[in-house]
Amino acid sequence: MVKHVDAIIVGAGWAGSIMAKELTEAGLSVVMLERGAERTTPVEGAYPESIDELRGAIRKRLFQNLSQSTLTIRNTMDQTALPYRQLAAFLPGEGVGGAGLHWSGVHFRVAPEDLRLRSAIIERYGEKFIPEGMNLQDYGVSYDELEPFFDKAEKVFGTAGEAYKVQGKIVGDGNVFSPDRSDNFPLPAMKDTFSASVFRDAAKNAGYHPYSLPAANASRQYTNTYGCQMGPCNFCGYCSGYDCYLYSKASPNVNILPVLRQDPRFSLIPNAHVLRVDLDSTKTKATGVTYLDTKTRKETSLSADLIILGAFQFHNVHLMLMSGIGKPYDPVSNTGTVGRNFVYQTITSSRVWLPPSTYTNQFVGAGGAGVAIDDFNSMNFDHGPLGFVGGSPVWVNQAGVKPIAAALGAGGGGTPRWGSAYKDSLVNTYKHSLGIDAHGSNMAYRDVYLDLDPTWKDAYGQPLLRMTFTWKDNDIRMNQYVVSKIEPIARAMGATKMNLVHLNAGQPFDTRTYQTTHLGGGAIMGENPQTSAINRYLQSWDVSNVFVIGSNAFPQGMGYNPTGMVAALAYWAAHHIRATYLKSPGPLVKA
């Protein structure tokens, strides 16, 4: 007999945990399936084992086990894709908390015009401004519609920041480009590290508009809207890649799951790798899911009225393709939607050395803290003469360089990798340098997409997902332009040496070095079922009792970190499920 519940949620990360909380509040029985292991901060996050860098960032404790399932990657459609066998360029999470456990905590809202980028570009520069082959699209949802859900998420995450405008009134020294807010941040901004304060001064003197990064790292002890508690951050630097032993970095494990675990309507099954969403014979209704217990290799089917896909971005796309939800994207005919508009982000990290009398102490840091400027992000500057779409915030986000990373990063580029010169370089870089990032957008292109690999299979016999991705001229030129703006700021900061890094013309995507885990798209939201896989409520156009929550919904890669947007979209979708869908299940938007 197949066990029946009201709702099944795939994935125990932010998206899944938010949906589980909302649906149990609505009175539904919810089973959450997580491919990886159970993870709880009082057990695994206990100090000091949790901040063992060798187990953590080097041996990738919290990340996906690629020996069981991975994806294949190629740059262009004429190449043969090969499996991504070692975690490097991006790091999907695995286990309860997902990427929400190992993230750093930068917690942005969204630049309103990024939600309607196609319309904004056409209004300002005309349709011809959009390069051939770029699938530029609007989200189909506005900032004003999402605002209450950004606010709700920040109060759950315990987000620290300084607002600029609240209910139309300028209230503080926040980001002048940021939109109006209904309320302030729940916690005051994180303090500037020394390096961030130097950047703040130099950027301000250059006429830019520096602001404190919004951080889901608690600047004070905090009890969130669910009664879950956070301790304050002490800038230990073990955020990205670690479960925060101070309970300061927001995670599903600290901020939502403690209260969910007490709810009798909720159950969580770890080590449950979902193989497919089961559909009825019409292929328009999901009946449940089938998952594999990764310990026993036993298959189990569960039935449910409502299915939420809340796995990592490309796993959501993979599950849709494996289940036959929606039409797979075909880049040749430019038809189908699942796999379309796969996007990433451009990120280049430059390094600046200050005089030996100043100490940046790179071991100090917090994943979400720092100072940024938005003067070259989104539509905040004139793209007309520049001829590209998109932009980048620029920031000093000193997240804490751990010892092994510092040692591995020293030397090279003309400096020996051993001996006293290496040691001098290591010490000098650790004590006196700082990083400045251009963390920018990445547009969608017709020949950049996800589909099923024709050759490679995972440990469970399913075809791997295939990623076809490389850098395109528009994004390379955008990155180069923004990085060119870093140099004068760095000089004003008193740089004695700088290593400015940007993408180069024709440079292909290289999977061997870490860039960012901010993958997006592939099952995007939109207003047209011909060009989007899910509607503006993140509901599948094709199977209306399936909602697909995550950065898979982003039509373009934006300049901001995605988690804040994912959380707001989850609350947005949940709101409409509760307010409308549950009363009358069916499509929330007529196709």
Place this chain on the structure above:
Amino acid sequence: MKKTLFIAVILGAGLTRSAAAQEADTATLEKGRYLAAASDCAACHSVHGKPEYSGGVSFSLPMGKIYSTNITPDPEHGIGRYTEAQFSRAVREGVRRDGSTLYPAMPFPSYARMTDSDIHALFVYFRKGVPAASVATPDNEIKWPLSMRWPLTFWRWIFAPTPHKAITRTAGEFTDPQLARGAYLVEGPAHCGACHSPRAITMQEKALTADGGSLYLSGGAVVDGWTPPSLRQENRTGLGRWREEDIVAFLKTGRAETGSVFGSMTSAVLHGTQKLTNEDLRAIAHYLKSLQAADQSQTAWTYDPTITDQLHKADLSSRGARVYIDRCAACHRTDGKGYPAVFPPLAGNPVVMQTDPVSLVHIIQAGATLPAMTAAPSSFTMPAFNHKLTDQQIADVVTFIRHAWGNNASPVSAEEVEQFSKSMPPSDMADDTPALN
């Protein structure tokens, strides 16, 4: 037609009566459930992983090991064959159905204070609200001649009050209804004195009530490696600086601005006090605040910033300061104030200043996990340091904590730490069952 109507009326009346009776039954059963929590029956009669109240918790006594019994309604192994009178006698007087005397690990001298109506509710709950579990109680491991129970009868005659005396005494202590309710709960079902009052050589609590003298709740002997602190108004080692709302928060959520629960008390909050109404918790707090200090000699604790200033200037010359900075300060801060209700303060914390440092040494050795509570779902872990710090380092840091920020307790030696490590309680992580976060 008339007949049908008549029958319907009769049936209707019958239904109404039985519905009301049912409601009353449910109310009694729920009252019993509440009293079982207030009496913390689960702490001794429930083992994780076994049916609730099926017994089997072991108690290591000087003369050997005894096990708590199955108190589910199972007729063979439990109390299914107990009449209410027999149940009452066991709970309040320590006499089993077969007439033999219970070991006074069962706090019947406290339960003796429970009213007949409360005992009735408790009986109804244990008969109808708890599923029967056919789990046999392990045999006690006490060798003859100490295994003979008849001497316990004399103990009972000498030290255990009769229910009538006990009820009258506790009820007569206070006229203020809130204090009276607090006294009833603390001296009766909650049996706080079982751990928090000193015992004589013959094992009876030296006082069982507020009017029994200032030794009552003045701190007990080590239980499972933890020293129960005084619950009286000593300024430094008691609850002198805890406000009523701190006590309420502590009992409701296991955490307060003044400190967090750890050790054996964790289970008492988890299974017991967190389930009490705020009104009852306020009564308990109000009552505890009325108990004058047993030790009147303590000077008032005031915060002393000397050590904080030293640490802020990176002066680590004080004994244990370096260990404190490396291992403790991240959560408990250089000023020792912690982050209240998340990471407890060490400055001025009565547990830190207890004469006997064993609790402090043990929490550093074994760590502690504050479990999720209904009203505070977050769980926090203090890590175990027994494999990370030497006895000397633990002695140094304990000494540091005990004299920093205005604290004034005695130093601790490495030899003492080594000695304490033999009685180190198992880590909360040991059974893999910390409340999940």
